[in-house]
Amino acid sequence: MLKRLTALAVMLLGLLLTPSDAQAYAWSVNHGYTTCASCHADPSGGGLVTEYGRAQGEIFIRTPWEERGSEWEPGKAADFAFGAVDLPEWLITGATIRGGAARLDTPSTDPSVFPIVMQADLRAQVTVGKVRAYGSLGALPTGSAEEARVLRNDTVNLYSREHWLGVDVTGDLVVRAGRMALPYGNRILEHNAWARTSTRTDINADQQHGINAHYGKGDWRAEVMGIAGNLQLSPAGYRERGYSGLVEYSIGPKLVVGASSLLTVAELDIQTLDQRTRQAHGLQVRSSPVHGLAILGEGHLLVDSSNGSAPSLGSTGWIQADYEIFQGLHVAAAGEWLQQEVGTSLGGWGSATWFFAPKTDLRVDYIHRQNATSSGRTPSHMVLGQLRSEEHTSELQSH
DSSP states (O other): OHHHHHHHHHHHGGGGGSOTHHHHHHHGGGGTOOOSTTTBSSTTOOSSBOHHHHHHIIIIISOOOSOOOTTOOOGGGGSGGGGTSOOOTTEEEEEEEEEEEEEEEOTTSOOEEEEEEEEEEEEEEEEETTEEEEEEEEEEETTSSGGGEEEEOSSEEEEOSOEEEEEEOSSSEEEEEEEEOOOOSOOOSOTTSHHHHTTTOOSSSOOEEEEEEEEEETTEEEEEEEEEEOTTSSSGGGOOEEEEEEEEEEEETTEEEEEEEEEEEESSOTTTOSOEEEEEEEEEEEEOSSTTEEEEEEEEEEEEEETTOOOEEEEEEEEEEEEEEETTEEEEEEEEEEEETTEEEEEEEEEEEEEEETTEEEEEEEEEEEEEETTEEEEEEEEEEEEEEEEEEOSSOOO
C-alpha cells in the first residue's frame, strides 16, 4: 500500500517536475510580454531562459530586498553561479533541483505525507551561427516521467524531456526536429490540470518527436508540429502520429487570444490498449485586465474513437487568476472541468508562490476535485509543498 500511495503521489506531483519558468509565462502578460521568444530558448516558452529573460526575472519576478534606484541593474544575481563562472557566448546552461512533500486524501486511502524529490535536471543549448542544439537530462526515482525515460533500473530513471536541433531560418521563422513540447493551448506549470492530461499536451513528459515550425511576426504567432511519436516509448505501436498546432494574436499589449488543434492516431493506445484516434480543438486566452492581475483561460472540444467505432465527444477547460500581493508573492485560484461519457468532473485549485530569493521560490497548492464515476462524483483533496532552486545562464537571445 505504501508503495502504491507513493507512486500516486509522485504522479500527481509531476506538475512540479517542469521548470518553473512556465510560471513566468502566465505572469509576463501583466508586464506586456505577449510572446516568449525574447526570454526563452524555446520560442513557445519554458525551459532555458536567455540573458534578457534572466534579467527580467530579477527585475519583475522576485521580491526585491535591496534599494532600487532609477539606474538599478540586476547584476551578478542573474548570472550563472552568481557571476563566479564565465561561460562562452554560444552556450546556455541550466540546472534545477526541486523537492517537496504532498498530503493526499481520498475515500479509498488514508491521509499520509510523502517527502519527494521531484526534479533534478540539467539542460543546455549550443548555438553556432543559425543552428542550435538543445537537450535535457535528469534523474528521478523509477515511476516518474516514464514517457521521457532513456534508461531505467529498479531504483532510478534517467530521462530526457526535450532534445532537438533547430535552425533560425529567418528572424521570424524557427524550424526544429527532435523531442519537443506540443504546441497546444496555454503552456502552464500545472501539468496535471485536466486541460493538459486529457489532451496529452503537458510539459512534464508528454513531449513528442517530430518536426516543428514556429513563426512570429508583429502581433501574430503560429506554430505547427508534425508528430512522429514518442520514440522513447516502446513498442512502436504505442506511438501516436499526427499533428498539433496553434495560432495566436495579440489584440493589445496585455491581451492574447488563440486557437489550437490536435489529431493523433495510435495503433495501441497506452491507456486503452486499443487502436485510438484522438482529437482536441479549442480556444485560449491570456490577459491582464488590471495591473497586478493575470488571467489564463482555455476550453477544448475532445473527440475520441477506438477501433473504428463512432467518435465520442467531451470537453475540458481551465481558468486561472493570478494576483501579485507584492512583488514576488503571488496568490492564484483556478477552476477546471472535464466532461466525458461517464459524467462531468469538477476541480478547484488554490496556490501561493513566493519568489523570495534569486533563482529560488516556495510554493504551496491545495487541490480539490470531484471526480466523475459511474456511481456519481468521488472527492479528492491534495496539499502540495515545494521548494525549488534553479540555476540558468545565457549570453545570447533566441532571436
